[in-house]
Amino acid sequence: MTTVAAYAAPAAKAPLERTTIERRAVREHDVLIDIHFAGICHSDIHQVREGWGEAIFPMVPGHEIAGVVSEVGPGVTKFAVGDRVGVGCMVDSCRECENCRAGREQYCTGGNVMTYNGVGKDGEVTYGGYSEKVVVDENFVVRIPDALSLDVAAPLLCAGITVYSPLRHWNAGPGKKVAVLGMGGLGHMAVKIAHAMGAEVTVLSQSLRKKDDGLRLGADHYYATSDPKTFEELRGSFDLIVSTVSAPLDFGAFLSLLRTDGALVNVGAPEEPISLNLFSLIGGRKTLAGSSIGGIRETQEMLDFCAEHNLGAEIELIAASEINEAYERVLASDVRYRFVIDASTI
Template structure:
């Protein structure tokens, strides 16, 4: 049996939940959860913001722990390995995306907390090909957030060939943004943080930003016209995107990794005349997660976390909803 915390209805607190996972599949592994990060996507699923939640729902897709069981056909992992699990818990391995290495774009990929139970539990299961070993140089306590938040902001650096000489700005210095600043600084970019918080302005500089700009002042954004090769938005709220579009250099890119639900209102001429682009990306495939983990060890990049006991999951979620987490909440099993 697996002991977990589940939402039984949308927008309700989580309660203790026990379930029988059945026999371990031949290509599956079971992870004994040591830590599990809390992502805003977990809250979106608990509250059924995307209309795809099935209850009871065990959230948790930033898992770090040790392998406790392996299926008969698994050769990539063994019992006792330190391992992590992110948004995806399995891939079809036969579609065009999987065959070209873009497993994270597989349209039939199994999602760790969609229609199955995730990592707010003492154990969690997944297909072995979605689980990545955690290098010894990474503390398990900080590893979980890298498997979703970390790879989400690292993936665009590879996908779009970001150069060390690029001028890159980050909108929103929170769970995603504070990691983006660290990655971009280590990548060699000139890094700017957009934030309206005085406290976060100071912390952004400590995290790797070379400068900050007040995102609450339209005049500041207008003065930054034509400056950035890439702007990464990590927020999930509606902003005046045309001001940020105008801050892009020719051929610049406005890239979304935060799930803003409202439609974008963009000036198409601002795109056409300067050959700018607008794009988005999800997490990354396991090979990208492996590269990201190697990069974090090499450059000593760590999520800034607050640890809560698993039994205090509802307190942690309430703090995250209130914006009181600095910068990533992690549950200790």
């Protein structure tokens, strides 16, 4: 066991505070990672505040981890000391079900082990990336290409793969009109990735406040959803809408923006249930869907794609002592576009 410094929430809704945690000794197929950077995801706030249900405390959040391998177990074949690596939202799965065998560990039917607020196969609670080090099985670690600096790569481990997976699955590319709903941590990466895939990209945001940023990052068009004319003008326009919004929406209104056979895919996860008139789906053979992160192979594919196209996240680097302030700023949409913790300050 190794004692490391970390930032943890001692109880639900409590401010995070500096503490120490124990990391397990390196097992045969484990890698020990010195964490350099950890992104702050809105999911961290949902879980710290039990917005998605009962959680495990004390909680060390963080599932956007970028660092360097400092030790490997004797059976490790994929990584060596000194490798630049990342860890995303999960650190294990059953590895035997149909989804795991197909590289879709995020949909493990036995339930995957989340990077934090989870329980491993050994019965131990998992602690995330707001810490100095982490120990992870090599099969749930990905390589960060040299073309990506570690600080801008960290948010790709959640924000990047969360939008890349549905864009790939629903075939975003040349000839497709894609709308990104919400211009935040996930949304700004969706704009970058959809543009790099060759799609015609429209941002749908509450206001035009971030329009210049959206166009700079690759959007072709930018509309305010607070303007009723937007829904009149764009009716029947899109093949795919990716919603990154974690608040309840008028799904009927947004479904009206789809072409026949279009899909509205949710990657944002509101805490409240939604209501839906099914006629908004039936008329136009439309799909209302959801998508969760990506498997390990797809996450590596995403990182390689982002490196090829020079797609790092837009970040604001902070010290660990600023985490609680950063949480409040995320809730106020006051970040462009992802806070990243400098782990050397933990």
